Amino acid sequence: MSALRKYRRIWLRTASMAMQAQLTYRLGSFGFLLGKMIRLLFFFAFMAAVFNHVETVAGYSLVETALFFMTYNLVDMTAQIFFRGVYGARRTVSEGDFDFYLVQPCSPLFRMTCSSVDFLDIVTIVPVIVMTGMVFARLPPLGAWNYAAYALLLANGVALIFAIHVGVAALAVRTQELESAIWIYRDVMFMGKFPVDVYAPAVRWALTVGIPIAVMTTFPAKALLGRLSAGWIVYAIGLSAVALPLSWAFWKDSVSRYTSSSS
Amino acid sequence: MKKYWVAYQIALQETLQRRSTLIMDRLGGFAIVVSLYSFWTALIGDKTSFLGYTRAEMLTYVLALNILRSFVFTGRGWQLVGEISSGKISSYLIRPLHYYGYALALDMAQKTVHVAASIFEVAILAWLTGGALFLPHDPATWLLFGTAVVLSSLIFFFLEFMISSLAFWTSESGGPLFCFELFLQFAAGAFFPLDVLPLALRKALEMTPFPYMVYFPVRVFLEKVSSAEALRLIGLEALWLAAVFTGAMTVFARGVRSYSAEGG
Numbered sequence: 001m002s003a004l005r006k007y008r009r010i011w012l013r014t015a016s017m018a019m020q021a022q023l024t025y026r027l028g029s030f031g032f033l034l035g036k037m038i039r040l041l042f043f044f045a046f047m048a049a050v051f052n053h054v055e056t057v058a059g060y061s062l063v064e065t066a067l068f069f070m071t072y073n074l075v076d077m078t079a080q081i082f083f084r085g086v087y088g089a090r091r092t093v094s095e096g097d098f099d100f101y102l103v104q105p106c107s108p109l110f111r112m113t114c115s116s117v118d119f120l121d122i123v124t125i126v127p128v129i130v131m132t133g134m135v136f137a138r139l140p141p142l143g144a145w146n147y148a149a150y151a152l153l154l155a156n157g158v159a160l161i162f163a164i165h166v167g168v169a170a171l172a173v174r175t176q177e178l179e180s181a182i183w184i185y186r187d188v189m190f191m192g193k194f195p196v197d198v199y200a201p202a203v204r205w206a207l208t209v210g211i212p213i214a215v216m217t218t219f220p221a222k223a224l225l226g227r228l229s230a231g232w233i234v235y236a237i238g239l240s241a242v243a244l245p246l247s248w249a250f251w252k253d254s255v256s257r258y259t260s261s262s263s
Numbered sequence: 264m265k266k267y268w269v270a271y272q273i274a275l276q277e278t279l280q281r282r283s284t285l286i287m288d289r290l291g292g293f294a295i296v297v298s299l300y301s302f303w304t305a306l307i308g309d310k311t312s313f314l315g316y317t318r319a320e321m322l323t324y325v326l327a328l329n330i331l332r333s334f335v336f337t338g339r340g341w342q343l344v345g346e347i348s349s350g351k352i353s354s355y356l357i358r359p360l361h362y363y364g365y366a367l368a369l370d371m372a373q374k375t376v377h378v379a380a381s382i383f384e385v386a387i388l389a390w391l392t393g394g395a396l397f398l399p400h401d402p403a404t405w406l407l408f409g410t411a412v413v414l415s416s417l418i419f420f421f422l423e424f425m426i427s428s429l430a431f432w433t434s435e436s437g438g439p440l441f442c443f444e445l446f447l448q449f450a451a452g453a454f455f456p457l458d459v460l461p462l463a464l465r466k467a468l469e470m471t472p473f474p475y476m477v478y479f480p481v482r483v484f485l486e487k488v489s490s491a492e493a494l495r496l497i498g499l500e501a502l503w504l505a506a507v508f509t510g511a512m513t514v515f516a517r518g519v520r521s522y523s524a525e526g527g
Contacts, residue, residue, distance in 0.1 A: 025434075027433060027438055027439070028435030028438035032438045038442065042446075042449040050306065050455075053384075053459070058305045184290055185296075187292065193298070194301070200301065
């Protein structure tokens with residue numbers, strides 16, 4: 001319990017420092033924030049505009065498609081808030097900062113993944129939550145079980161993303177390269193903006209079993225709409241149960257091979 | 264001119280040398296194209312046309328986006344911001360070359376590799392999907408399209424160059440540049456044809472240079488506009504390029520005048 005308190009304190013402290021730094025760079029921060037909002041609003045406007053011309057896409061109405069899009073944003077932005085540090089993992093290793101992480105009384109994995117907070121992500125998630133609430137309000141009445149399954153699979157999606165981020169961080173420690181691995185993940189994650197049902201069967205399979213973007217983004221929304229079988233829910237949770245220990249083992253192995261890359 | 268050609272050749276070799284980065288870049292871009300392609304395929308469904316585009320035209324639009332993204336949206340803006348902020352630009356300013364010419368040469372090298380890769384990707388995707396693509400009937404269309412694309416690429420380059428030059432005055436120019444690039448991609452039609460937007464918004468966008476970068480060139484390729492109209496659009500593009508070029512050169516020159524650097 002005290003460890004949990006310690007990590008909460010570290011995270012809050014680094015988030016506060018990040019916020020102060022970003023408030024110092026007002027023009028830059030405003031530009032980045034505006035860009036993030038533009039991306040969100042334009043896609044939303046695009047979806048709405050598309051549905052002026054069609055009734056459904058892959059069998060989903062406007063509200064349902066918006067639910068998929070907002071769920072994607074919720075999962076993706078939550079992961080960005082908490083795991084942003086991985087984006088600079090290669091630099092952390094190659095510039096020698098990782099050596100300092102190893103001697104600090106704190107998990108180096110936590111320092112690497114969670115202690116680099118982009119305050120703008122926290123600001124951006126507010127409209128995402130509001131817009132998700134607006135989408136929820138337009139859905140037909142759903143049972144408590146649907147909402148519980150949605151929350152469970154949302155958390156499961158974030159856990160899977162965490163496993164991927166740990167894997168990328170481990171690669172950086174192991175190779176001091178492969179910074180673009182995280183950007184591939186970002187680009188592939190783009191596919192989660194739409195329900196997985198729009199893709200061809202082979203792509204759908206790859207997104208469910210290979211790189212499980214669908215499990216992270218489509219599954220929660222489908223569960224909420226009551227269109228996901230219990231079997232797939234078990235599969236999603238099982239996938240996290242396997243991916244998390246695997247990524248942890250890969251991380252530990254990579255750290256044990258680390259020989260420092262800076263003087 | 265020879266020095267820029269040499270810079271182009273060296274940059275080309277460098278780009279080809281970093282094969283893993285290139286492959287990863289292309290993989291990411293390919294995922295976006297597959298995503299958009301699938302979405303539009305689902306939208307069209309059993310319909311013969313959507314928003315005035317036949318199935319082949321719409322799918323060609325999406326695949327053409329992949330090539331145009333590689334040719335149009337690869338400027339040197341972030342590098343310029345970095346070089347001004349770090350002071351590295353000093354070493355270019357004392358060399359007997361125009362910085363923008365040098366940056367353009369490096370950009371062309373990047374475009375060469377990425378366009379070749381994107382054509383390859385589109386060919387694979389077209390083959391996988393049965394090759395139901397639209398190809399122009401009139402040979403002149405290829406020439407008009409090529410001209411429009413070259414102009415749009417230069418408009419993007421100098422627009423980005425102009426915004427990045429803000430780094431001469433502030434260390435925070437990354438924010439505006441990020442915002443500009445995101446807005447541009449939507450306003451240019453790089454995610455979806457602008458026909459999907461309400462008429463008033465589309466008309467407003469047509470008064471900016473943005474639709475000339477993707478939306479209009481693809482419409483020329485799809486022969487959605489007559490040759491006369493295509494020539495008029497290319498003329499307007501040339502005017503936008505002249506305006507953007509003048510703006511970029513003015514801002515850059517003023518920036519260089521106000522620039523100071525310490526150390527060696």
